[in-house]
Amino acid sequence: MSQPISTAVKIGTAEAPDGGAIPRHVAIIMDGNGRWAKARSLPRAAGHREGAEALRRIVRAAAEFGVDYLTVFGFSSENWKRPAEEVTDLMGLLRLYLRKEIAEIDREGVRLRVIGDRDRLSDDIIKLIEDAEQRTGANTRLNLTVALSYGGRAEIVRAAQRLAKAVRAGSLDPEDINEDSFHRHLFTADIPDPDLVIRTSGEKRISNFLLWQSAYAEYVFMDKLWPDFAGEDLKSAIAEFGGRKRRYGAAG
Numbered sequence: 001m002s003q004p005i006s007t008a009v010k011i012g013t014a015e016a017p018d019g020g021a022i023p024r025h026v027a028i029i030m031d032g033n034g035r036w037a038k039a040r041s042l043p044r045a046a047g048h049r050e051g052a053e054a055l056r057r058i059v060r061a062a063a064e065f066g067v068d069y070l071t072v073f074g075f076s077s078e079n080w081k082r083p084a085e086e087v088t089d090l091m092g093l094l095r096l097y098l099r100k101e102i103a104e105i106d107r108e109g110v111r112l113r114v115i116g117d118r119d120r121l122s123d124d125i126i127k128l129i130e131d132a133e134q135r136t137g138a139n140t141r142l143n144l145t146v147a148l149s150y151g152g153r154a155e156i157v158r159a160a161q162r163l164a165k166a167v168r169a170g171s172l173d174p175e176d177i178n179e180d181s182f183h184r185h186l187f188t189a190d191i192p193d194p195d196l197v198i199r200t201s202g203e204k205r206i207s208n209f210l211l212w213q214s215a216y217a218e219y220v221f222m223d224k225l226w227p228d229f230a231g232e233d234l235k236s237a238i239a240e241f242g243g244r245k246r247r248y249g250a251a252g
Contacts, residue, residue, distance in 0.1 A: 024192060027194035069142075197218070198237050201226065
C-alpha cells in the first residue's frame, strides 16, 4: 500500500486556501523554462531541469491542498519543431524522471498517466512510461497526468476518426454521437474535465492544450516563470479560483 506524503514536506508558509472551493482537477501549462535560463545566461537545458524540480514541488503541493487530479503540459506536438539538441535534452530529462522519480511518486500515493501521441516517442521511453503507469496504477491520493507529444486539435481529430470507424463498422449509429460519446474517445476519457487551468510566464494563450476538456474551466494566468513556481503560487491560483462564480453559461 502506498504511503502518504510526509508531513515534513513544507509547502510555502501556509496551509491550503481557506474559505473557497478546492478545484478537483487543476491543469497547468508549464511555461518559461527557456526564459528562466536565458535570464541567468544558462543553457535552455538548465531551465528544463529546474522546471522538473518545480513539477516535483507542485505535485506535492497539489496533494497537500486536496486536489484530486493534476494535469501538466510537458511536451507539445509542436515542440518537435524545436532544435534537435533541445529535443534530445528534453527526452533525456524525461528518461531520468521516469527512472528516478517513479519510486518516490509511488510512495507518495500518486498515480501517473501519460497522454499524447506515443508513436513519436522512442521505444525505451514508451516502455518506461508503461512500467510507471503499471507500477502506480492503484494509487489514489493524486492522479498526475503528463501530456507528452500532445496537441488538443490532434486529440479531437483522433476521437473523430475513431467514431467514424465505429460508424463504418456498423457498431455505432451516427445519431448516437453526442458530447458524452465523443468524450469517451479522448485521451482523458476517464478523467474529469479541469476546473482550473493555470499558465505561467505571463503568456495569455492556451497553446492547443485540452481544447475540448477546458471549455468551462477557469483560467488563471501568472507572471512567474515555471522554474520559480512554488506551492504558494498554486495556493494563490486556487484562492482566485475559489472566489469565482462558475455559471456554465447560465445567468448570474
